[in-house]
Amino acid sequence: MNDDRRVYGTDRGEDPRPQPGRVYAELVGGPLDGQLLDVTGWTPDAILDGAALITEAGAYGPGGRALYDPFPGDPSRWSWSGDTP
Structure with a gap:
């Protein structure tokens, strides 16, 4: 896969680029x-639930979370719906 986008949550020392054989959702906004x-291995229900992702760049600083939900009809793109502490 030739993609320079960063995978959320990769650890220091890991390759932050998408890897072949994995399934990814693009985070849009926020x-x-x-x-x-x-989202490799996530159930359809878990994908529909969306995610609260830890980020230091959100409104609540370190430890805050950014909320993302799949676009209706397109689970490969998730839109930002706000931040939470």
Whole structure:
């Protein structure tokens, strides 16, 4: 996969680029805009639930979370719906 976007949650020393054989959702808007979320192995229900992703770049600073939900009809793109402490 030739993609320079960063995968959310990769650890220091890990390759932050998407890896072959994995399934990703693109995060759209908010503090994590443009990053990819690895949803490999997630159930359809878990994907519909969306995610509260830890970020230091959101409205609540370190420890805060950015809320993302899948676009209706397109679970490969998730839109930001706000921040929470």
